[in-house]
Structures are given as C-alpha cells and as structure tokens.
Amino acid sequence: MAFRRRNKSYPFFSQEFLIQNHADIVFSLVIFSLVGLMFETTAKTAVLFIQPQYNISTMSADGEVTLYHYGWKDCATVLFYLCITIILHAVVQEYVLDKVNRRLHLSKSKNTKFNESGQLCVFYLVSSLWSLYVIATEGFILHPSSLWENYPHVHLRFHVKFFYLTQLAYWFHTLPELYFQKVRKEEIPRQLQYVSLYLLHILAAYLLNLTRVGLVLLFLQYLSEMGFHLSRLFYFIDENHHKMFEMWSVGFVLTRMITLTLMFLAVGFGLVVLCLTRRLLVLFMVCFTQSWLLWKFFRFQLSRTRKMRLEQVARKRAAAKHQMQRTLKRDSVGHHENGLIKAENGTSPRLKKIKAP
Known part of the structure; x- marks a missing residue:
C-alpha cells in the first residue's frame, strides 16, 4: 500500500527513505x-496495544456495565493508535490535500500552511463531533451539575x-510528524x-x-480552532474571504470567556472534594493559558x-503622487512663449478671428 508517489528511490534505512516511506512502515507494524x-x-500482548485496559464490570439499573480507569498500560494503547493516526495523516495528505494543492498552485510557504490547516480541520471536525456525541450521551447538556x-x-x-x-x-503523533x-x-x-x-x-x-x-472544554476549544483553520483555508482559496476571520474573532473571545466561567464554576465551587492545592493549580493552569491566548490574540x-x-x-500617498504626476504631465504638453501657447513642435496654435460688433 503506497501512500506517496516515488519519483526517486533512496537507499534502505536512509533518512530520505524513512521520510518517504514512513506511512508504509507504520502500516506494516499495525498489520x-x-x-x-x-x-x-x-493474543494477550496484542490486546494490550489494541484494546483499552483496566476494565471492571459493575451492576446498575440497566444491567451489567463495563467501566474503565487509567493505568500505565494505557501507554501501549496510545502507542498503537499513534501509529493509526500517522497512517490517517498520510491518507488525508495524499488523497485530499495534495490534490487540492495541485489545483491551487500555492507558494511554498502558503502550501505548508494550507497542509497544516487542512490536517487540523479534519481532526477538529471529527473530535468536536465526537466530543459533542459523548457530552450528549452522558447527559452533561441537560444536567450541567x-x-x-x-x-x-x-x-x-x-x-x-x-x-x-x-x-x-x-x-x-504530531511530534514525529515534524520530522516526517x-x-x-x-x-518548530x-x-x-x-x-x-x-x-x-x-x-x-x-490523570x-x-x-x-x-x-466540554475540548469541545469548545476544538470548535474555535476549527473556525480559524477553516477561515485560513478559504483565504488561501480566495484571498477576498475576510469575513470568516471576523466571525472567528468573535467566537474566539466568547470561547475564552465561556471556558473561564465554566472552570470557575466547576473547579472553584463544584469540586470541593479536590484538595485546595490541586484546585488552585488547575485554576491557575487554565486561567494562565486562556489569558495568554487572549493576549496573543489582541496583540495580533x-x-x-x-x-x-x-x-x-x-x-x-501613492494615489496622490500618481495624480500629481498626471497633472504635471498634462500641463507639460504645451508651454508659453511671449504670451502665446507653443505646442511641442514649436508652432503656435491658430488664433480665432474676433468678429467686429
């Protein structure tokens, strides 16, 4: 399964070979x-990578329910799905973004930004829909408490x-992608x-x-970021699209305000069981990040x-200078000599005869 066109072959295990064939290599590891x-x-070792671990079965009103908690074995699962993400990244790049790039004929710098925004748009769209589905099924919308x-x-x-x-x-997965x-x-x-x-x-x-x-915070953040990268994609397609950036600016500020309000309500007043040190640490981390994002936004x-x-x-200034040059050029078409207007060839224009009254 080849993800990229191979215009040139490189020695095995060379740097260029790994970069060009990294998706195929990772795909082989997944298989x-x-x-x-x-x-x-x-099978037991393979399940450790593929299936989430630390499951327990409990009885509820709906019957037996399987629940999970976290542990160090989650690192193996994250590693496996990191490989899956690298493959999906290559598929989106090869079969969607590269085809669009060939039609747009963008410069190298714009091409890089277009690819970045395209990849993030796909991720933010899937993640925001997924998180919204989880929020709805868990009942957080109807019962915020x-x-x-x-x-x-x-x-x-x-x-x-x-x-x-x-x-x-x-x-x-974005860390090795910086190299690939x-x-x-x-x-960087x-x-x-x-x-x-x-x-x-x-x-x-x-943790x-x-x-x-x-x-909830990830849903809000992904929705805001998706708006920005969609605006940038439309801007690269047609540079006259500026309205979407203005809409995103309003949404960005609203997202920051909602995030801060929700964190103060949830962590500051709701999670009283959490020790004071952790509550202050979480509040400081979120508030600092949101304030930093707002500062960067307003500075930009x-x-x-x-x-x-x-x-x-x-x-x-350029328009005024151009207008002045046009005026000077128009005035320099003819010149005066002994009170008469001389043309460029030195001849005087014919004088009109004045009829006697």
Whole structure:
C-alpha cells in the first residue's frame, strides 16, 4: 500500500527513505500487531496495544456495565493508535490535500500552511463531533451539575476513555510528524508550543479525573480552532474571504470567556472534594493559558490593524503622487512663449478671428 508517489528511490534505512516511506512502515507494524491477535501465544500482548485496559464490570439499573480507569498500560494503547493516526495523516495528505494543492498552485510557504490547516480541520471536525456525541450521551447538556457531582470520576465508560486515548495519540503523533513533514526550524518552536499545551491539559484532565469538564472544554476549544483553520483555508482559496476571520474573532473571545466561567464554576465551587492545592493549580493552569491566548490574540489584532492603517496611508500617498504626476504631465504638453501657447513642435496654435460688433 503506497501512500506517496516515488519519483526517486533512496537507499534502505536512509533518512530520505524513512521520510518517504514512513506511512508504509507504520502500516506494516499495525498489520503485524493485528496478526498477533490470531495466535494464542501473542493474543494477550496484542490486546494490550489494541484494546483499552483496566476494565471492571459493575451492576446498575440497566444491567451489567463495563467501566474503565487509567493505568500505565494505557501507554501501549496510545502507542498503537499513534501509529493509526500517522497512517490517517498520510491518507488525508495524499488523497485530499495534495490534490487540492495541485489545483491551487500555492507558494511554498502558503502550501505548508494550507497542509497544516487542512490536517487540523479534519481532526477538529471529527473530535468536536465526537466530543459533542459523548457530552450528549452522558447527559452533561441537560444536567450541567453532573460535570462536578460525585467527584472523583475514577470510572469511565468505554467511549470516554477511548476518546481521551485517541486525543493523546493524535497530539503525540504530531511530534514525529515534524520530522516526517520536514517542518522548517523556525516553525518548530511554534508548533511545539501549542502541542505541549494540548498534551498538558489533556493529561491533567485524564490523570486528575477531570474528564467530564475536560470533554466540554475540548469541545469548545476544538470548535474555535476549527473556525480559524477553516477561515485560513478559504483565504488561501480566495484571498477576498475576510469575513470568516471576523466571525472567528468573535467566537474566539466568547470561547475564552465561556471556558473561564465554566472552570470557575466547576473547579472553584463544584469540586470541593479536590484538595485546595490541586484546585488552585488547575485554576491557575487554565486561567494562565486562556489569558495568554487572549493576549496573543489582541496583540495580533492590534498589529494587524496598525499594518492595515499603514498600508492605507501608503496607498493614499501613492494615489496622490500618481495624480500629481498626471497633472504635471498634462500641463507639460504645451508651454508659453511671449504670451502665446507653443505646442511641442514649436508652432503656435491658430488664433480665432474676433468678429467686429
């Protein structure tokens, strides 16, 4: 199964060979893990990678229910789905984004940003729909107080735990993708910054049993980020699309306000069982992140407004200069000599005869 066109062959296990064929290599590892399920001696090890671990069965009003909690074996599951994510990343890149890029004929810098926004749009769309489904099925929309009631939420349903494991797998997969996609050195710090923030917050929600609040916050964050990257995609397709950025700006600020309000309600007043140190730590982490995002947003908007004003002033000056040049050129078509207008060839224009009264 080939994911990329091979215009040139490279030596085995060379750097270029690994970059060009990384999706095929990872796909082979996934198939190898799935084949392990077919044999009794390797089935237990293969299940460790494929299926979420630490399940317990409890009785409820609906019958027997299987719940999960976290543990160190989750690292193996995250590793397996990290490989799955690398394969899906290559599929989206090869069969969707590359085909669109060939039609748009973008520059190299815009091409890189287009690919980044395209990949993130797909992820944010799937994750926001998935998180909304989990929020609806768990009843958090009709009963918001259930976000902090009966804390700690140690036991999770399958779709909640699987959601968090796949989220961790996706954000961990972005680290090797920096190497596979040959990201420029000046772009690496920016990408490491937001990837680290996502991993920090998702791990904190998962390990501190704040999965319910984390689900809602991730849904809001992904919805806001999807709006930004959709706006950027439409801008690359047609540079006249600016209205979507304005809509995203309003949504971005609203998302920050809702996130801060929800965290104060849930952690500050709802999760009283959580020790004071942890509550303050979680509140500080979320408030600091949201404040930092707002500061970056307002700084970007101010610099953008200043740049637009400078461009507008420069445009007006250029128009005034052009108008002045046209006026001077029109006046220089003829010149005066002894009170008469001389043309460029030196001849005087014919004078009109004045009729006698």
